[in-house]
Amino acid sequence: MIEEIRVAAGAPGLREITAEVQKVVGAAGLSEGLCTVFVRHTSASLTIQENADPSAREDLERWLARLVPEGDPLYTHTLEGPDDMPSHIRAALTATSLSIPVVDGRLALGTWQGIFLWEHRRSPGARSLVIHVAP
Amino acid sequence: MIEEIRVAAGAPGLREITAEVQKVVGAAGLSEGLCTVFVRHTSASLTIQENADPSAREDLERWLARLVPEGDPLYTHTLEGPDDMPSHIRAALTATSLSIPVVDGRLALGTWQGIFLWEHRRSPGARSLVIHVAP
Amino acid sequence: MIEEIRVAAGAPGLREITAEVQKVVGAAGLSEGLCTVFVRHTSASLTIQENADPSAREDLERWLARLVPEGDPLYTHTLEGPDDMPSHIRAALTATSLSIPVVDGRLALGTWQGIFLWEHRRSPGARSLVIHVAP
Numbered sequence: 001m002i003e004e005i006r007v008a009a010g011a012p013g014l015r016e017i018t019a020e021v022q023k024v025v026g027a028a029g030l031s032e033g034l035c036t037v038f039v040r041h042t043s044a045s046l047t048i049q050e051n052a053d054p055s056a057r058e059d060l061e062r063w064l065a066r067l068v069p070e071g072d073p074l075y076t077h078t079l080e081g082p083d084d085m086p087s088h089i090r091a092a093l094t095a096t097s098l099s100i101p102v103v104d105g106r107l108a109l110g111t112w113q114g115i116f117l118w119e120h121r122r123s124p125g126a127r128s129l130v131i132h133v134a135p
Numbered sequence: 136m137i138e139e140i141r142v143a144a145g146a147p148g149l150r151e152i153t154a155e156v157q158k159v160v161g162a163a164g165l166s167e168g169l170c171t172v173f174v175r176h177t178s179a180s181l182t183i184q185e186n187a188d189p190s191a192r193e194d195l196e197r198w199l200a201r202l203v204p205e206g207d208p209l210y211t212h213t214l215e216g217p218d219d220m221p222s223h224i225r226a227a228l229t230a231t232s233l234s235i236p237v238v239d240g241r242l243a244l245g246t247w248q249g250i251f252l253w254e255h256r257r258s259p260g261a262r263s264l265v266i267h268v269a270p
Numbered sequence: 271m272i273e274e275i276r277v278a279a280g281a282p283g284l285r286e287i288t289a290e291v292q293k294v295v296g297a298a299g300l301s302e303g304l305c306t307v308f309v310r311h312t313s314a315s316l317t318i319q320e321n322a323d324p325s326a327r328e329d330l331e332r333w334l335a336r337l338v339p340e341g342d343p344l345y346t347h348t349l350e351g352p353d354d355m356p357s358h359i360r361a362a363l364t365a366t367s368l369s370i371p372v373v374d375g376r377l378a379l380g381t382w383q384g385i386f387l388w389e390h391r392r393s394p395g396a397r398s399l400v401i402h403v404a405p
Contacts, residue, residue: 002302002371002373002378032137033267033269034171034267034269036304036369036371038369038370038371038378040378040379040380040383041380041382041383042318042319042320042326042380042382042383047227047231048177048231048232049177049223049226049227050177050223053212053214055211055212056177056212056220056223058211058212059209059210059211059212059220059223059224060223060224060227062209063203063207063209063224064224064227066209068333072333074329074332074333074336075329076325076328076329077323077325077326077328077329079323085326085329088319088320088326088329088330089329089330089333089334091319092317092319092330092334092364093228093363093364094227094228095230095231095365096317096318096365096368097318097368097369097370098231098232099171099173099232099234099267099369100173100232101137101171101173101265101266101267103137103265108137108173108175108265109175110175110176110177110263112176112177113175113176113177128380130371130373130378131371132303132304132369132371134269134303134304134404134405135269167272168402168404169306169402169404182362182366183312183366183367184312184358184361184362185312185358188347188349190346190347191312191347191355191358193346193347194344194345194346194347194355194358194359195358195359195362197344198338198342198344198359199359199362201344228363229362229363230365230366233366233367234306234308234367234369234402235308235367236272236306236308236400236401236402238272238400243272243308243310243400244310245310245311245312245398247311247312248310248311248312269404270404
């Protein structure tokens with residue numbers, strides 16, 4: 001089963017999408033299997049991170065923004081704006097696809113794990129994600 | 136087929152789990168397919184790296200510890216100890232899930248590839264990994 | 271369906287392999303499914319990145335080469351040459367496996383996405399990739 005979902009993060013940072021992904025897994029009606037999430041962009045990415053304390057997500061965003069800042073004189077790819085090239089690098093350092101086992105019809109995430117869309121652009125539109133679920 | 140395994144790394148660094156994963160693949164009894172390994176934590180991760188010379192693994196651990204050190208004044212998520220926030224960042228920069236093709240009943244790893252649990256915390260307990268094998 | 275392909279990048283940097291992967295997907299003859307690409311090396315990796323402007327790829331390569339330079343006194347794993355240990359670290363920070371949904375017999379990539387082999391060594395031979403396609 002394959003389904004596309006669209007998610008608007010609205011701003012840079014981590015936006016949880018666990019419920020949206022679990023909904024697709026539930027609709028697939030499988031007891032056991034594998035769920036793969038794929039983001040169809042090169043300036044946003046995916047991560048599985050702590051879903052409890054929001055400060056962990058905020059630190060992740062600020063740490064990566066400091067490692068890969070805007071305005072680095074190394075960049076030659078600057079036509080699409082100062083936040084474009086850092087977005088590509090941040091996406092390359094994180095994940096474009098994630099695969100999560102399904103057990104008893106649910107994502108087999110650990111207690112503190114959530115699935116997140118990691119938005120890297122300043123004024124993003126909605127992002128397209130494709131979710132594949134199979135035995 | 137889905138199976139959970141528990142692995143205790145005991146200390147920060149790379150702990151090879153290739154044999155444990157291959158054992159699950161063997162039990163699945165498939166000639167050809169795909170094996171996905173998923174770690175159910177946000178302060179430990181996965182990597183496929185050189186399995187021959189231990190110095191490569193040690194350099195990986197020391198390089199990442201230097202890039203993402205403890206005690207960075209940027210961190211606000213500090214309640215769970217000084218090694219917690221660096222663990223989340225190190226996990227985000229490496230892998231939470233890995234998929235490896237299976238050929239002739241064996242993981243189709245390259246000659247020098249091993250699968251590793253990358254432990255990021257100082258005093259970790261056993262880690263839970265879920266392994267999915269399907270045609 | 272599983273197929274091995276060999277790709278020679280010839281030099282460090284990103285070499286697009288979307289057409290080669292799509293060819294395997296086409297040969298699998300599936301309308302809907304999942305395609306997993308796996309690189310059988312620890313000094314080359316995979317990424318999905320912008321396929322339009324080559325300057326984005328060049329900036330990615332130069333940025334990662336600056337973050338993980340040759341000759342870092344931290345390295346103890348130096349017997350295989352000055353470009354070996356940086357290759358392992360660069361591979362660990364990017365991807366060894368990527369999974370892309372297949373829709374209507376084609377990789378469900380976004381408009382600007384291409385699949386790339388990311389070569390990290392200075393004088394590489396051909397690289398072996400294993401591609402798995404299943405419903």
